Amino acid sequence: MATDFAKPTSDQLEIACQSCGAKLVVxxxxxxxxxPYCASPSIVSRPPSANRPSPTFLVGFVIDxxxxxxxxxxxxxxxxxxxxxxxxxxxxxxxRGVYLPAYLYAAVANTQYSASIGENYTETETYxxxxxxxxxxxxxxxxxxxxxxxxxxxxxxxVVDVVVSASxxxxxxxxxxxxxxxxxxxxxxxxxxxxxxxxxxxxxxxxECFRLAHDETIEKVGGMLKGFMPGxxxxxxxxxxxxxxxxxxxxxxxxxxxxxxxxxxxxxIQILVNGQTGRVGGKVPVSAAKVTLAVIGVLLLxxxxxIAIMAAQG
Numbered sequence: 001m002a003t004d005f006a007k008p009t010s011d012q013l014e015i016a017c018q019s020c021g022a023k024l025v026v027x028x029x030x031x032x033x034x035x036p037y038c039a040s041p042s043i044v045s046r047p048p049s050a051n052r053p054s055p056t057f058l059v060g061f062v063i064d065x066x067x068x069x070x071x072x073x074x075x076x077x078x079x080x081x082x083x084x085x086x087x088x089x090x091x092x093x094x095x096r097g098v099y100l101p102a103y104l105y106a107a108v109a110n111t112q113y114s115a116s117i118g119e120n121y122t123e124t125e126t127y128x129x130x131x132x133x134x135x136x137x138x139x140x141x142x143x144x145x146x147x148x149x150x151x152x153x154x155x156x157x158x159v160v161d162v163v164v165s166a167s168x169x170x171x172x173x174x175x176x177x178x179x180x181x182x183x184x185x186x187x188x189x190x191x192x193x194x195x196x197x198x199x200x201x202x203x204x205x206x207x208e209c210f211r212l213a214h215d216e217t218i219e220k221v222g223g224m225l226k227g228f229m230p231g232x233x234x235x236x237x238x239x240x241x242x243x244x245x246x247x248x249x250x251x252x253x254x255x256x257x258x259x260x261x262x263x264x265x266x267x268x269i270q271i272l273v274n275g276q277t278g279r280v281g282g283k284v285p286v287s288a289a290k291v292t293l294a295v296i297g298v299l300l301l302x303x304x305x306x307i308a309i310m311a312a313q314g
Contacts, residue, residue: 052202055189056249057104059181061097061197061275068256068273069094075271075280076260081290092258092271099199099252101166102175103206104183105213107246109159109221111239114152118233120144146233155228155239159220164212166202166250170257170272172212177281178274181253185276189252199252210248217243 072092122142131137161183165175187193221241229237254275259268271282
């Protein structure tokens with residue numbers, strides 16, 4: 001059900017539950033809530049604005065709470081050998097399952113490029129060396145050489161499915177860590193999809209997200225060009241890309257968020273789980289002691305090998 005808000009403050013809204021009539025306080029960046037008295041869901045209805053448009057699409061939850069929690073536990077226990085021991089033993093705390101706002105961007109990219117293309121070929125050459133008896137001998141070997149030639153042209157493609165976070169609470173890098181989402185499952189947004197779930201409003205401006213998506217698209221085109229280059233190798237790749245027919249839509253993505261508290265003097269680690277695929281992402285705190293011991297171990301090994309070589313030569 002939709003609920004109109006009243007008495008707005010700087011960071012909170014006061015709404016009335018349409019089931020039991022209780023007055024509820026909702027953070028201004030949230031689009032939905034649950035009544036703590038009757039458990040009825042409420043959708044906060046706002047007029048759209050340039051930086052806070054209404055969602056166009058939504059990807060639904062597939063992974064449930066239990067599956068997501070098990071995935072996080074396995075991810076923590078299986079983290080790399082340099083992870084802090086207290087982190088690997090920590091128990092994740094569920095923060096929430098939320099529909100995270102993000103912008104979905106697409107554009108036509110037209111690129112002028114130039115590069116040097118390398119074509120490999122082999123030659124047989126003769127060289128002089130000393131055999132096991134100390135005699136000078138002539139031998140042949142096959143060597144690979146590269147012939148370089150210039151190449152320039154035009155590359156045109158349609159870049160789709162560029163996703164950037166529209167939430168101040170989740171960085172674009174953190175969202176990328178749990179991508180991709182199967183966008184074939186996109187649904188046209190309706191309030192009924194988020195009923196009973198938390199759903200966040202965008203807290204990053206559309207203009208900012210547009211610039212991020214624009215720049216990311218340029219980088220994607222550069223990666224495409226590297227794979228597009230013919231020959232055995234290439235160098236001095238330069239390109240200029242113009243983007244046209246740019247479209248950007250607000251989409252809600254399913255995310256399970258967790259906080260891992262592993263030390264009293266350290267802030268908790270944010271861990272995200274893709275609510276569609278179960279992919280886990282987050283930063284693993286590194287143990288300085290483990291890194292130091294590893295460095296000392298490598299230096300000792302190098303020293304032992306060096307001493308052994310010197311002893312053999314002596």
